[in-house]
Amino acid sequence: MNGQDARFRLMFERSADAILLLDTEANLFVEYNQAALDMLRCSREELSALHPSVLSPSTQPDGASSFTKANEMIATAMRNGSHRFEWIHRSPHREDFPVEVLLTPLPLGDVPIIVVVWRDITERLRSEEALRQAQRLESLAVLAGGIAHDFNNLLAAMTGHLQAVRDLAKDAVVVEHVTQVEHAVGRAASLTRQLLAYGGHGTVAKEPVDLGELVREIVDLLRISLPPGVQVACTLGDGLALVEADRGQLQQVIMNLVTNAGEAMGTSDGSITVRVVGRSLSEDDVQRDFLGQGLRPGSVVCLEVADTGVGMSPEVQARIFEPFFSTKASGRGLGLSALRGIVRAHHGGVHLQSAPARGTTFRVALPASGLTRVEAGPRPARRARGQGTVLVVDDEVSVRRSLSLMLRSLGFDVMEADSGERALELYAEHGRSIAWVLMDVTMPRMDGHATFLELRRRDPAVTVVLCSGWAEEELLQRFADQPPSAVVAKPFAVAELLAVLERLGKVG
Numbered sequence: 001m002n003g004q005d006a007r008f009r010l011m012f013e014r015s016a017d018a019i020l021l022l023d024t025e026a027n028l029f030v031e032y033n034q035a036a037l038d039m040l041r042c043s044r045e046e047l048s049a050l051h052p053s054v055l056s057p058s059t060q061p062d063g064a065s066s067f068t069k070a071n072e073m074i075a076t077a078m079r080n081g082s083h084r085f086e087w088i089h090r091s092p093h094r095e096d097f098p099v100e101v102l103l104t105p106l107p108l109g110d111v112p113i114i115v116v117v118w119r120d121i122t123e124r125l126r127s128e129e130a131l132r133q134a135q136r137l138e139s140l141a142v143l144a145g146g147i148a149h150d151f152n153n154l155l156a157a158m159t160g161h162l163q164a165v166r167d168l169a170k171d172a173v174v175v176e177h178v179t180q181v182e183h184a185v186g187r188a189a190s191l192t193r194q195l196l197a198y199g200g201h202g203t204v205a206k207e208p209v210d211l212g213e214l215v216r217e218i219v220d221l222l223r224i225s226l227p228p229g230v231q232v233a234c235t236l237g238d239g240l241a242l243v244e245a246d247r248g249q250l251q252q253v254i255m256n257l258v259t260n261a262g263e264a265m266g267t268s269d270g271s272i273t274v275r276v277v278g279r280s281l282s283e284d285d286v287q288r289d290f291l292g293q294g295l296r297p298g299s300v301v302c303l304e305v306a307d308t309g310v311g312m313s314p315e316v317q318a319r320i321f322e323p324f325f326s327t328k329a330s331g332r333g334l335g336l337s338a339l340r341g342i343v344r345a346h347h348g349g350v351h352l353q354s355a356p357a358r359g360t361t362f363r364v365a366l367p368a369s370g371l372t373r374v375e376a377g378p379r380p381a382r383r384a385r386g387q388g389t390v391l392v393v394d395d396e397v398s399v400r401r402s403l404s405l406m407l408r409s410l411g412f413d414v415m416e417a418d419s420g421e422r423a424l425e426l427y428a429e430h431g432r433s434i435a436w437v438l439m440d441v442t443m444p445r446m447d448g449h450a451t452f453l454e455l456r457r458r459d460p461a462v463t464v465v466l467c468s469g470w471a472e473e474e475l476l477q478r479f480a481d482q483p484p485s486a487v488v489a490k491p492f493a494v495a496e497l498l499a500v501l502e503r504l505g506k507v508g
Contacts, residue, residue, distance in 0.1 A: 018118040025112050041093035055089050057096055077103035097122050127291055134292030151192050153396045155491040158185050160402025163494055167409055189491050208369055209245045211301050212236035212276040218254040226262040229269035236276045241368035243301050249342045256339050257305040257362050264309025275304040290349030299368040306361040312354040385411040386507045388435030392416050393423040395443045406494055420446030424454055436463035436506055456482050
């Protein structure tokens with residue numbers, strides 16, 4: 001073997017791609033490199049005895065016969081000088097796997113040889129599918145968030161008017177009717193919070209949370225509601241880092257996962273394993289398991305819920321995080337879709353592993369926090385009243401009137417503006433008499449952000465409370481250069497507004 005032949009033999013053997021030489025006349029592979037053996041997980045002796053047709057399923061994903069299609073690909077390569085395409089291969093030692101194939105005819109005298117190069121594209125296709133799924137869910141999240149925002153405005157209008165009726169009502173029967181309507185509004189507000197959570201825009205009140213302790217509390221409560229044949233085992237690591245999270249929303253995540261795991265068992269006996277562990281994620285870990293979800297490499301705390309239930313098909317897994325999708329006859333809504341949104345709002349990620357008859361494992365990873373927990377003390381009850389004039393800015397007339405009723409019931413005088421431009425005009429005329437501004441963020445033309453910046457430019461001391469259905473953290477990021485005085489989430493009750501005003505010293 002001369003020097004050039006030796007170099008080509010070295011290139012052949014050390015290539016990361018599988019390379020095989022196909023004798024098209026004998027229809028046999030006559031040579032192959034180590035990468036081909038590794039990909040097929042075969043020995044040289046075993047591969048030498050295999051007919052090429054054994055290395056493909058009977059049909060390809062498009063339904064075409066593998067034998068017929070392979071002959072077509074070879075004919076195209078012979079005609080064009082080379083041909084590149086995707087193919088599903090199989091091996092006696094692994095599941096079917098996708099490859100990119102390059103066929104190149106090699107003229108060697110009378111022997112019709114084709115150089116076959118395989119590149120395993122399993123990870124590439126998985127990443128592409130994960131990205132498509134993330135983009136699809138993001139589109140649904142935008143739609144859900146838009147619906148929730150509009151619905152929140154309706155609820156905000158109802159809340160203020162209901163408070164006004166309650167204040168005026170003398171008849172106990174009327175008060176009872178108002179109470180029932182308020183409960184219905186509260187349930188509707190809960191639904192909009194789930195829609196916003198699905199979109200990753202829900203209100204998040206973060207605090208240091210011990211995830212293991214929270215899991216222990218929730219699982220102990222849920223045990224009695226699980227089928228009697230379902231056993232629950234918990235492995236909760238000691239001394240794990242806290243996570244900075246909304247405690248109520250994490251409770252929802254845990255309940256959804258454990259309840260779904262119990263339902264996956266149906267009427268059969270089975271087990272649920274709940275683990276809380278600390279991990280350090282590399283960039284490769286994030287790209288493999290949490291692609292497109294906003295989770296960053298570093299220290300995380302993982303909640304894993306595994307069941308021995310019926311498992312999920314790939315088709316179900318592709319839709320499992322969609323709102324209102326369910327495999328149950330009485331599917332009820334936003335459980336897992338809201339879960340994904342909650343995790344997104346906490347800058348975490350969700351990974352799903354499942355197969356029919358093999359059970360399901362959900363893994364939720366949340367960034368670890370260096371904060372320590374602060375126990376909130378009891379809040380003293382007090383009756384507060386306001387003084388001065390409030391400028392209410394909202395493009396929805398029903399919301400403005402509702403907010404005005406609420407504020408007047410607290411003792412404030414009210415001016416109303418239906419746009420950012422009108423708010424600036426009123427503030428220019430009456431700024432000295434305006435005690436503070438209550439303003440919506442989402443408005444046409446001049447939105448709350450632009451109006452707020454202009455108000456602060458004209459009067460750096462102006463007190464502005466923003467009201468919105470979006471998460472406070474998200475809003476404060478948008479207003480990072482000049483944060484507002486406070487943020488209150490729509491729809492809000494009088495007590496919630498009072499708490500904000502007490503903190504700002506606007507009621508006494």
